[in-house]
Amino acid sequence: MARIDLVDLAHSYGGNDAPQDSFALKPVTMTWRQGGAYALLGPSGCGKTTLLNVISGIITPSRGQILFDGKDITPLSTQKRNIAQVFQFPVIYDTMTVGQNLAFPLKNRGVPKAEIDKRVAEIGRLLDLEPYLNRKATRLTADAKQKISLGRGLVRSDVAAVLFDEPLTVIDPELKWQLRSKLKALHRELDLTMIYVTHDQTEALTFADTVVVMHDGRVVQSGTPAELFDKPAHTFVGYFIGSPGMNILSAEVRGREARIDGHVIALNRAYDNLPVGAKIEIGVRPEFVEVVAPAPGLLTAKIERLDDLGRIRFARARFGDAKLAARAPAGFTSSDGMAGLKFDPSHVHVYADSLLVEGAA
Amino acid sequence: MDKTVNQKAWFLVLPVFLVVAFSAVLPLMTVVNYSMQDTFGNNQFFWNGVGWFKELLDPSTDLGGRFLASLGRNLFFSLVILAIEVPLGIVVALSMPREGWTVAACLVILALPLLIPWNVVGTIWQIFGRPDIGLLGYVLNAAGIDYNYVSNDIDAWVTVIVMDVWHWTSLVALLCYAGLKSIPEAYYQAAQIDGASRWAVFKAIQLPKMNRVLLIAVLLRFMDSFMIYTEPFVVTGGGPGNSTTFVSIELVKIALGQFDLGKAAALSLVYNLIILIVCWIFYTVMTNAGAERKVQAESEPAAEPKPAAALKPVPALKPKEGVA
Numbered sequence: 001m002a003r004i005d006l007v008d009l010a011h012s013y014g015g016n017d018a019p020q021d022s023f024a025l026k027p028v029t030m031t032w033r034q035g036g037a038y039a040l041l042g043p044s045g046c047g048k049t050t051l052l053n054v055i056s057g058i059i060t061p062s063r064g065q066i067l068f069d070g071k072d073i074t075p076l077s078t079q080k081r082n083i084a085q086v087f088q089f090p091v092i093y094d095t096m097t098v099g100q101n102l103a104f105p106l107k108n109r110g111v112p113k114a115e116i117d118k119r120v121a122e123i124g125r126l127l128d129l130e131p132y133l134n135r136k137a138t139r140l141t142a143d144a145k146q147k148i149s150l151g152r153g154l155v156r157s158d159v160a161a162v163l164f165d166e167p168l169t170v171i172d173p174e175l176k177w178q179l180r181s182k183l184k185a186l187h188r189e190l191d192l193t194m195i196y197v198t199h200d201q202t203e204a205l206t207f208a209d210t211v212v213v214m215h216d217g218r219v220v221q222s223g224t225p226a227e228l229f230d231k232p233a234h235t236f237v238g239y240f241i242g243s244p245g246m247n248i249l250s251a252e253v254r255g256r257e258a259r260i261d262g263h264v265i266a267l268n269r270a271y272d273n274l275p276v277g278a279k280i281e282i283g284v285r286p287e288f289v290e291v292v293a294p295a296p297g298l299l300t301a302k303i304e305r306l307d308d309l310g311r312i313r314f315a316r317a318r319f320g321d322a323k324l325a326a327r328a329p330a331g332f333t334s335s336d337g338m339a340g341l342k343f344d345p346s347h348v349h350v351y352a353d354s355l356l357v358e359g360a361a
Numbered sequence: 362m363d364k365t366v367n368q369k370a371w372f373l374v375l376p377v378f379l380v381v382a383f384s385a386v387l388p389l390m391t392v393v394n395y396s397m398q399d400t401f402g403n404n405q406f407f408w409n410g411v412g413w414f415k416e417l418l419d420p421s422t423d424l425g426g427r428f429l430a431s432l433g434r435n436l437f438f439s440l441v442i443l444a445i446e447v448p449l450g451i452v453v454a455l456s457m458p459r460e461g462w463t464v465a466a467c468l469v470i471l472a473l474p475l476l477i478p479w480n481v482v483g484t485i486w487q488i489f490g491r492p493d494i495g496l497l498g499y500v501l502n503a504a505g506i507d508y509n510y511v512s513n514d515i516d517a518w519v520t521v522i523v524m525d526v527w528h529w530t531s532l533v534a535l536l537c538y539a540g541l542k543s544i545p546e547a548y549y550q551a552a553q554i555d556g557a558s559r560w561a562v563f564k565a566i567q568l569p570k571m572n573r574v575l576l577i578a579v580l581l582r583f584m585d586s587f588m589i590y591t592e593p594f595v596v597t598g599g600g601p602g603n604s605t606t607f608v609s610i611e612l613v614k615i616a617l618g619q620f621d622l623g624k625a626a627a628l629s630l631v632y633n634l635i636i637l638i639v640c641w642i643f644y645t646v647m648t649n650a651g652a653e654r655k656v657q658a659e660s661e662p663a664a665e666p667k668p669a670a671a672l673k674p675v676p677a678l679k680p681k682e683g684v685a
Binding site for chain 1: 545547548550551553554555556557558561565566569570
């Protein structure tokens with residue numbers, strides 16, 4: 001049980017003197033509250049596993065501090081931190097039974113036998129591993145093995161946080177759902193801080209109440225799934241979350257208007273103080289752009305194809321060099337392949353150098 | 362799909378069949394033929410049935426006594442070197458670096474003894490141990506230890522065993538190192554999180570993951586040490602007395618020293634049979650262990666060892682290299 005604070009934490013595999021750009025984890029300050037379910041989301045190589053390993057103590061950070069409940073634990077070894085970690089590939093001890101696997105962390109810490117048996121039985125029940133406790137762990141399926149890895153973390157009563165490093169990679173799709181709901185249920189039951197690393201947005205959005213998006217070693221946004229969807233703080237978040245991702249278009253923005261190739265798109269807020277010389281873009285999710293019949297005043301684009309996702313159809317459109325996706329309402333057809341684009345002004349965001357700019361009301 | 366029947370394909374197999382016949386089957390049958398006969402030279406042979414085999418297995422006869430005594434010495438030798446080389450090899454492998462330029466340096470240094478021809482190893486230790494000019498023998502004697510492998514049984518045994526450990530521990534160490542390297546990093550990290558001590562990591566992770574390569578190491582070392590000839594022959598010549606005369610040395614003495622082809626043929630057949638049986642036992646154990654693994658594990662990246670390597674043909678009545 002602990003709140004975890006990261007204070008100006010950074011890590012470079014090349015050492016502290018390496019240029020800042022090469023840091024695997026760029027300086028970050030943030031708080032993980034006790035009992036939260038977090039997802040650490042980002043593409044491969046964005047530094048999320050590094051961050052996880054820094055928290056668990058497998059990697060010592062090049063700089064900065066980690067606080068558990070306000071206490072600096074940066075110099076402590078992994079053994080001394082109350083952290084459980086589940087890895088991408090199930091780690092089980094081949095020669096032991098499931099029960100012995102679960103008892104291993106307690107045995108190593110010299111817990112009395114009666115206490116061990118009690119905890120193992122409890123965790124076995126919690127994870128539905130009871131029938132297997134006396135079986136060799138090597139014979140089980142991958143999802144049962146992952147449960148054992150998780151169980152070895154949960155079995156310790158003092159565990160502060162459980163870290164998951166893409167734990168469902170080797171699990172069959174239908175079992176993924178089951179295991180993920182199991183994790184959610186455990187989270188509700190045990191009041192543990194859980195940090196879940198993944199590059200799969202569905203996994204992240206369904207598991208977590210707070211999603212932390214990482215990009216190129218930086219934490220670019222942390223918020224609820226709805227916040228990430230409605231108000232991406234960084235063009236990368238807009239692009240990475242959602243399918244298809246956010247449309248990002250270069251534009252000139254002045255006051256309550258954005259201009260693309262001379263076409264005017266209305267904005268809900270006024271943007272008068274945009275940084276000079278910055279790259280200005282507007283971002284709008286495909287859900288909030290509608291293709292309609294061409295009409296004066298609307299941006300006209302060429303429809304390249306229509307993707308039918310069953311529930312909803314998305315048109316892939318192009319005007320000039322810009323490409324974008326837009327919602328195609330039921331019954332929409334285009335005889336000549338041309339269509340007008342209707343933007344929902346309240347969902348058009350302005351980005352300067354990839355960062356969200358809050359306009360004035 | 363229907364297979365086309367084409368008996369002409371046998372012609373493709375024929376060359377291999379001929380080569381194997383001339384290189385393995387015919388020589389082996391010659392040995393079988395000799396083992397049933399006695400010769401007094403001049404290419405005159407007399408039928409002796411299973412006489413030699415009976416004599417071979419009867420400790421009261423000269424042949425049987427010599428064979429069984431050397432067999433006992435040989436088994437004892439194999440056990441001793443296994444008991445030393447396997448744990449030592451594991452310890453060496455565990456203490457090797459896991460990355461950096463030192464890995465290459467360690468591998469080269471470890472591989473050096475393996476690259477030296479058997480009789481050169483023998484010569485090195487023969488000179489190294491001499492009390493008059495050898496570094497080891499001279500230093501030991503100067504230090505007040507009466508060491509002389511030419512006259513003392515125990516000294517001779519110690520020399521032969523130390524020589525074998527020096528020559529072959531590297532093999533065990535290299536095999537174990539390969540096994541260790543194949544353990545994914547996550548296992549060590551998980552063990553760290555589980556608070557495992559160094560010993561617990563060894564027992565729970567490293568030893569179980571190494572058991573395959575260890576089995577191969579034990580098999581190879583057992584067979585090689587059971588067939589050992591050149592090194593002890595060069596160092597001690599089987600002496601003092603008969604104290605370091607192993608089966609192959611006895612065999613060469615009978616076959617080439619006394620030119621008792623019948624006795625030697627019988628001995629070599631039995632010798633061959635023993636090795637085959639041991640190989641078969643190991644092979645069965647290994648494939649069973651492997652089959653068990655396959656049912657359990659789907660994601661284990663452990664290298665599949667080739668059991669075929671365990672079945673290398675044993676030269677019957679063919680003295681090892683380095684003997685003229």
